[in-house]
Amino acid sequence: MESSLETVALFSLKLAYETEGQSPILRDDLIMGDYQKDVFELLVRRGDVEAIQLKVDECLGLALNALGGTDKPLGRELHRLSADFSSAKTMEQLDVPLIVIKDYLKDIQ
Template identity: 75%
Template structure:
């Protein structure tokens, strides 16, 4: 589960901060410091759903702003997926909404 969490953060932060013609954001960039796989691994081991949701919400929120907000077509879908991920209450429930977020962010890159 740690890899998809890191990937969601990476794709979201790419939308928020990456500009055309500049170096791409990579997993080892400073902006990814709080969103690296080992950080998520610790949270997953602890079963800390709330902190995982907080971290994902923060970077997805930045991506949502970057694509024009929830009033835009891409933003409406991202907001829906963000809300779905934020509504889960157990680690077992995180899987499907996480994969949906990951795939959507990958598609809109």
């Protein structure tokens, strides 16, 4: 799960901040500091669903803005997918929506 959380954060930040012609954002970049695998590992070990959702929601909010918000089809779909993730109450309930979001962000890169 930690790897998927980091990947969602990375893809979201790429959408928000990466520009054509510049170096790509990588997992070890400073911008990923609060969203690295070890940060998510700690939250997963604690079972802190709310903190995980908050961190992912921060990134997804940036991605949503980069996609033009909910007025655009890609943004509308990301918003719909993120609602499922945000409504999860347990660690187990985070898994499926997280994978769906990860795959969606990968597809639209």
